[in-house]
Amino acid sequence: MIEWLDQNDTQFIELADAIWRTPEVAWHEFTSSKLQAVLLEEHGFRIRWDVGGISTAFVAEWGEGRPIIGVLGEYDALAGLSQKLQTEQEPLVEGAPGHGCGHNLLGTGGVATAVAVRRWLETSGTRGTIRYYGCPAEEQLSGKTFMAREGAFDDLDAALNFHPDKLNCPSKGSAVGVYDLVFRFRGRTAHAGGSPHLGRSALDAVELMNVGANYLREHVTEKVRIHYVITDGGRLPNVVPETADVWYFVRAHERSELDSVAERLKKVADGAALMTETTCTCTFRGACSNVLSNVVLADAQYANMEELGPIEFTSDELEYAARVNSAFPEEDARTMFTAMRVPAEWRDRVSGVCGRPLIGENFPAWDEEQISTGSTDVGDVSWITPLSMLRTACFATASPGHSWAIVATAGMSIGHKGMMHAAKTMAATAYDLYTKPDLLAAARAEHARATEGHPYSCPIPDEIPAPRVANPVRGVQ
Incomplete structure (x- = not known):
């Protein structure tokens, strides 16, 4: 799978860039969702739309039987963050949306994972099902929650997810x-x-x-x-x-x-x-809901990431990121790990890299039992099935979240490299889950212990409808 992804990354880079060029805000991801679904359909996936009653939510599935492994993806942009591919702030279209959280990479990395796994399942004759979940409106923190309320994730054996970031590491922490x-x-x-x-x-x-x-x-x-x-x-x-x-x-x-x-x-x-x-x-x-991490899966993700080695950035990419960083106080990059609550025992290891414009090294999770004050609707999936969250380096180190600087790297080679690093890591972890029953059993046992006595309960009442926006791309009303 890794070799195939290396040899076939162009189609996924083009998909990520197409979504970058057509940024759409929450509940309105008409073109973005269709672009992903079309590529997946071309690779033989069965597509089911309107998941959770949302016109831009879909599930793509290939295979049959168990294990059923899900890969989560997103594609919504942020209002007002239009930005050219350059190192100075300048919108492409004044006031228009932009991918200030890198969801063009997030979703496409998941698509690449699903396609690679599907090809391996077929060529190896391995029994199992791979699913990609096209999830809208993460920035409004409810898309997956509405999908979960419908039962979209109920039969998964495990789920994998990544988010573009400034370094490579899995997560063992939680979010509110x-x-x-x-x-x-x-x-x-x-x-x-x-x-x-x-x-x-x-x-x-x-x-x-x-x-x-x-x-x-x-x-x-x-x-x-x-x-x-x-x-x-x-x-x-x-x-x-x-x-x-x-x-x-x-x-x-x-x-x-x-x-x-x-x-x-x-x-x-x-x-x-x-x-x-x-x-x-x-x-x-x-x-x-808050996020329930899975240590077993996080360790498996890190092992595969280490097997891949670091991301190698070119001198041009390092220079580009350095120019992006120059728009912000130098201390912003140096305090990044402090803001991420790196424990004291890890500070010596990270202090040598935190001043760089880009960080390609892989780090193990250091956030076990930590609680981030950010939120994500991935949390609802994590209460239903074992889930691993992964971060990969897609942005310059001083880039504030939800800013023009994120957009400026999400549509070029820096973001592409981080996206494919994530896709390869998740594909390798999916391989482990299909071929190592003890690993999957351990992840599920950990999840069962964590949820014992308080199973998932959707925080959105049944009487609250999901936002239903007419979809001009698919003709859905």
């Missing part, structure tokens, strides 16, 4: 869950200059709620995060706003704490409505 909530306040409009006493400002209520939420931060545990953005604050300053909306993400590691903080936040909203004589409604839009 999240609730997606929108608060809408309704008041009474009036002339802001002539008769302000007749108005009841919905915007005032939003602002007071946000003040209350900021005070609430002081009285939650250190792993809780509360973020918001005002999505509707009125239209004209001389009109008292009748309606105003604020969009919140609440993050916490335990489901019970998520529920508790969300309820406290709703009380803050009720208080803001009371103070302003407005009304408030809260809409629950989505959620994802």
Whole structure:
């Protein structure tokens, strides 16, 4: 499989670049999902669309029987991050989306893995099933959750996943869950200059709620995060706003704490409505669970990564990354590993590389029992089946997450090399899972112990529908 991927990487690089050139935001990944599905169909995969009730979600499957191994992919971009392939910030299209999290690489790396495994299953005569999951809207942290609610992952024996990053290593850590909530306040409009006493400002209520939420931060545990953005604050300053909306993400590691903080936040909203004589409604839009890592699979991923060796970057790539890094304070690259909570015993090993523009070396996981305050809907899959998360070097070391600098390397050879390193690692790990029953049994036993007494429960209530957007590429309504 490794040799085949080395000899056939062009089709996957072209796919990743095509998705990079057509960035689409969450729930609207019409072209991106179709591009992936077409390539997989050309390689003999059976395609099933509308998974979880989402028009841009699909499953591609080849083979029959067990083991059933899943590979997770994504393809959504981020609003406002359009960027040219250059080392200075300049959008391709002002205000347009861009792949500021590298999901053009993430999804295509998964496609490459699935295709390589499918070819090996056929040529070797090995019994088993390989699936690729085309998952939308990871940036809104609910795509896989809606798919999980439908049961899309229930029969998997194990799942593999990677995310583009600044270095190569598997993960044994966790990430927090999240609730997606929108608060809408309704008041009474009036002339802001002539008769302000007749108005009841919905915007005032939003602002007071946000003040209350900021005070609430002081009285939650250190792993809780509360973020918001005002999505509707009125239209004209001389009109008292009748309606105003604020969009919140609440993050916490335990489901019970998520529920508790969300309820406290709703009380803050009720208080803001009371103070302003407005009304408030809260809409629950989505959620994802915390991540449950699998040490057995992480160790298998690292062993295969080490077998591959480091990523070899050229002098031109190193120079390109150095110019990207020059747009940011030098300390940003040097503090990268501090931000990633590298334990003291690892700092000597990483201190020699953390100032470089690119890092091609492989590292074992150092984050066992650590909890990241970021979130991903991969968490929901991890509660259903054993799952391994992998990171590979696709970006310059000083690149902030969700920034133009990520886009600037996600569409060129630096990102391509990291993507193919991930594809080869995951393909080799899938091979192990098909051919070493004891490895798969150990991964599943670890997962069974971790979930004993608290099996997966979807955090999105059944009555909340998945966003359904008309798909002009497929004609889905």
